[in-house]
Amino acid sequence: MTDPNTERPKYALPENERRFLVEPQNCPRLDPATARRIEDRYFPDTRLRLRKITRAAAPPIYKLCRKYESNDALTNLYLTETEYRLLRALSGDDIAKTRYTHDGFAVDVFEAPHAGLIIAEIEAPTRAALIAITPPGWVAREVTTDPNLTGAALAKRPPL
Secondary structure: OOOOOOOOOOOEEEEEEEEEEEEEHHHHOOOOOOOOEEEEEEEEOOOOOEEEEOOOOOOOOOEEEEEOOOEEEEEEEEHHHHHHHHHHOOOOOEEEEEEEEEEOOEEEEEOOOOOOOOOEEEEOOOOHHHHHOOOOOOOOOEOOOHHHHOHHHHHHOOOO
């Protein structure tokens, strides 16, 4: 039997991504047409994240996500609005951002209390393809392995 706290079950999808800090003055012009607001609630002492994604002229999307130990896999469960509201009533650490798409990157512009923080991430189908990606000139530094710049870490602490 698989230990759900340490091993990735067969349903978990690999998450091959790299993350980069973006200095506000170097941020490329972001297209508002690609914007989607993301509200996350991280539940204490778990790897669970409740997410609401809102786009203009589209119904919201609700998800419950579980990330695994090595942070290289996740499982998403899509929820109804009723299910989301029920889980949203549980206490947790919140964070919100607007995500844009630019040159294949997801560019997250965080809201208060982390206003001014911008993180760009890119995914690839394999680790080899991910490593082969050359970061664009508008990113400052890679933060993929920085535990202080994960969504869960940012949600539970004051601004940088």
